[in-house]
Amino acid sequence: MSPSDADGTELPSSPGARLRRKREAQGISHQQAAESLNLDTMVLAHLEANDFATLGAPVFVKGHLRRYTTMLGLDENEIVSLYEHSTQQLGEPSLVPKSRLEMAPVRSKPRWPWVVGGAAIFFLASALVAYLSEHGLPWIDATPDESTAPVLQEAPPTTAQALPAAASTPPIAGPAGTAPDATAATASRALQSGQVSLQLKFAADSWVEVFDGSGKAVLYDLGKAGTERTLTATAPLSVTIADAAAVAVTVNGRVLPALPRAQGQTLARFSIGPDGSLR
């Protein structure tokens, strides 16, 4: 039940209505009240209409209510309490500009770079796995790769023909008349460290075996007369040639003068070190 006035009439429950009623009872005009409070008549009208939002912030609403209440001789705490319990009560200002509120989430949590970056990394990883499962690890494979091409180009000119052991290499088309020593030096530089380039030319049929440093058989075959085998493998190479007289051996572009073989035998068995020297 609402409290009653001195004459027994019920008091309004809103602060604005109660102030207006008191002002009218005292015979004070809007204009007079506004002048004594140094306020615009519009501000006073908003206060009496309980339209507090136009006053900006609670500090102004409560301040003006207190001043107005004191001027009219009412209890300021009662009127402020009515305001605090009214539905028109204002909240505290946020102090953050509205445009900044809109910008803030975009600036603070940019997620799209993570999504795009994650997807790119996933596809790259998938592609790499697919390639490796198809081709294996290229740096472990002992078969000659494209890095041997310059070495082969430095080799002495030969008749162009298909070579089974160097099928994947490009055709030999080295320049004619290159000095052997110069080619040897260039070949050594072009080769990876620890690797030796070996070229075998067969004048007659001969069995030949070449094992690399890890004991893997690099060549284990019968060389036909008139053919040529070129290979690159990790030193030291262990070489066995059944008919040493019928095979001309070139190591790192340098032709070996004579192959070491036992007295009265055609078989030659020797090793080639990392620097291309015989052992």
Place this chain on the structure above:
Amino acid sequence: MFKKLRGYFSNDLSIDLGTANTLIYVRGKGIVLNEPSVVAIREEPSRGGKKIEAVGTEAKNMLGRTPGNITAIRPMKDGVIADFTITEKMLQFFIEKVHGNRMIRPSPRVLVCVPYGSTQVERRAIQESAEGAGARWVRLIEEPMAAAVGAGMPVHEARGSMVLDIGGGTSEVAVISLNGIVFAGAVRIGGDRFDEAIINYVRRNYGILIGEATSERIKIEIGSAYPGQHVKEISVKGRNLSEGVPRSFTLNSNEILEALQEPLQGIVGAVKAALEQTPPELGSDVAERGIVLTGGGALLRDIDKLLMEETGLPVVVAEDPLTCVARGGGKMLELIDEHGPGLFGLD
């Protein structure tokens, strides 16, 4: 590195390092400390130095009542540091008091409010003092800005908001718009000057000497800034200068009003000067909504009425004006965490 580690065990603080009182606002807890900025020091020549005897309320009770070997001093004067070492010790005491008796020494993030008119040297002294007291992160914010935020003014709007913060040592008036100070002015007049004016008035008119504490009590009980309908009286005791013995006498509120005229006119003059310097658009906003008073000086009776009469503008007193600066600093600390220091033009 150790400061950072200790920071995990510390709270974020907003400190209103005032001339009269120091207030500390702890994030999430509110105002947890409100003590006078007074330190009592005991001289100990035998042990080769000085020792802090008391800080805060306990030290204030000693003001004017100390023996020769104890000095009760205010390390802040006119809103800035007057004694660097003592201020540092006082801050350290307050920060540790706020954190309670913990094993690990606190190392909080601290926002300290400084007067608008303070120089770079004075600001540097406050910053280093806070760092020396154990703070791991210190930012300084101008008092009028913190006062306006603490009072709940809509400072982010593109509208002029005028705040007058009457502290113990300084009074600052500022016009704020879009979270920045457009114009501000400061005068070194505050509650301390009111007390001095009362002491001088009593000595001049009664030939009696009263102390600072008595003067402050007179100001709080019967002080007013505008003639009221009711005249209040207070009975006080002081030393009669001609007889040299304590005497009791009675003062009334009209006498105190007369005594306070000079410092009050200084504050009114600062407000008028600020209104003259305010851009017209913002000035009209202030005329519509009014000036907001904060700080302990806003509690002086009818000071809002005086300013209304002198300026012709509406004037309102903020709720709990004494704690506005510290509360505003705390709110700003939270907003800086959420939106970055750029919101208030800090680096």
